[in-house]
Amino acid sequence: MAFSDAEFLADRNPLPSGLDSRLRDHLTFLIEVDQLKTILRASPLAAANRRENDAEHSWHLALMVMTLAEYADEPIDVGHTIKLVVVHDLVEIYAGDTPIYDTELGESQQEREEAAADQLFGILPEDTAMKMRALWDEFEARETAEARFAKAMDRLQPLLLNWMAEGGTWRTPGVTANDVRARKAVIGDGSTALFEAAMHLIDEGERRGWARS
Amino acid sequence: MAFSDAEFLADRNPLPSGLDSRLRDHLTFLIEVDQLKTILRASPLAAANRRENDAEHSWHLALMVMTLAEYADEPIDVGHTIKLVVVHDLVEIYAGDTPIYDTELGESQQEREEAAADQLFGILPEDTAMKMRALWDEFEARETAEARFAKAMDRLQPLLLNWMAEGGTWRTPGVTANDVRARKAVIGDGSTALFEAAMHLIDEGERRGWARS
Secondary structure, eight states: OOGGGOOOGGGGSOOOTTSOHHHHHHHHHHHHGGGGGGOEEEEEOSSSSSEEEHHHHHHHHHHHHHHHGGGOSSOOOHHHHHHHHHHTTTTHHHHOOOOTTOHHHHHHHHHHHHHHHHHHHTTSOHHHHHHHHHHHHHHHHTOSHHHHHHHHHHHHHHHHHHHHTTTGGGGSTTOBHHHHHHHTTTHHHHOHHHHHHHHHHHHHHHHTTSSBO | OOGGGOOOGGGGSOOOTTSOHHHHHHHHHHHHGGGGGGOEEEEEOSSSSSEEEHHHHHHHHHHHHHHHGGGOSSOOOHHHHHHHHHHTTTTHHHHOOOOTTOHHHHHHHHHHHHHHHHHHHTTSOHHHHHHHHHHHHHHHHTOSHHHHHHHHHHHHHHHHHHHHTTTGGGGSTTOBHHHHHHHTTTHHHHOHHHHHHHHHHHHHHHHTTSSBO
């Protein structure tokens, strides 16, 4: 994609003149991110017969952080961890979703997402952009307790949806129960208790034939 | 609705036995809330030709808190403010959305939402339920700086979407530009700068004929 040719969503109906220019940049960004609601994930919803989008997923992770923080192996700052999950998928507005079992797309994922981050956060005033970028970098690096727990939520949430769908994306052609287990290993970097629960769900799913042995 | 007859979403495909009972309650709640993704609001998306749902809206507010916190009139704890917006619409899973310009539904709103909160948070272990309920009560009461700013975001966000839709719900039959201004007054309880920007957008919308004078 030629990022230099990109038109921002707000350009379709420009904000009125007379707004402070810093605030205008903040609002332009907040309109641009509306597109996260149109990025579809592979996971099916539990509550409706359609796929989930990234905005719904990000909200669900935020509530999971608040609800499950007590299972974190290390103490975490809950508010900071929520910030990480709120921004973690923003780059997909330009880079698209990369399904976890798509190894081909996975190879170019980092490069595509770095370019998307430059483009998207570049809308913001520089200090705000740096804060957002730092949160995304922290999530990706998984070097803090908060980032490890945020990533654990990112892997546990679709597992709950797949459970409700009697397999969901576990049924992706070529994927086995052991592939699912391998992708969920990072849950254990954030929470031993939640990792054990995840393995229990996968074991039971495999026993019921929802994932190939 | 007979809440006592309600079946939880997780009952459609029960979690396996062998999970710790406290964790089972947490996960049952986190599956139940998937329904927030199916509660439609009146606001149209900017990025697609459909209405927004509550989960998308709640995520958008969380990112707005992070992006716009510098405009708060009083110092706010950003992490805590995000928690308020993440939970603020959960009761609509059972009580439904009450469009801001629907005065008839508005009359029964509080009673319906209190009952919904009892039902939904009642799924959780008591200590977690109390924390969630306290956050919802705080948001509703608007007695803290964080709740006032969270509410300001809740009113500013649809205004951005309505701007992008050249009126959106401002065009609801019987609604005038002054009605819109009256509903947006609470933005000023959280942020003078954002209230002035909101009034500027409404003034300009009225001038362009997107809201009736």
